[in-house]
Amino acid sequence: MCSPAAKRDFLGGEALRKSPPLLKPCRRAQSKRIAQESICKQNSLHFGGQDPYIPRSDVAVVEAAVALLPGAEIFVQEDAGHAFHNRVAPMFCRPEAAARAWELTTEFLRRTLPV
Incomplete structure (x- = not known):
């Protein structure tokens, strides 16, 4: 369970104030609501370090x-975009990065899902 301080720091903290301009103001409120609803749940986030749509x-x-x-973790495949x-779109697909991310994801699920 998250402490009240962790929730406050995240929801009103530096990360939210520095949200990308794209998220301000229209999606920022929605992002905050989603964060409030899932703040204490297990999360595994994956990003590509060379993503042209989401700057590093x-x-x-x-x-x-x-x-x-x-309970949250983040992984960045620095060599991926x-x-x-996405194996359906060859312009995006990076099999090596996808394999690494998939291994991290399955390990996360093994640790966090009850059997």
Whole structure:
């Protein structure tokens, strides 16, 4: 369970204030609501470090926010771009990065899902 301080730090903290301009103001309220609903749940986030749609600097903001959340983890495949696990779109697919991310995902599920 998250402490009230962790929720406050995340929801009113530096990470939310530094949200990308795209999220302000229209999606920022929605993002905050989603965060409030899932703040104490297990989360595993994956990003590509070479994503042309989500700059690495924005991913760093998410990394800082995730560091405040118990039960949450973030992984960045630095050599991958956007949708690197999408085998249907060869322009995005990066099999090596996808394999690494899939291994991290299955390990996360083994640790967090009751059997």
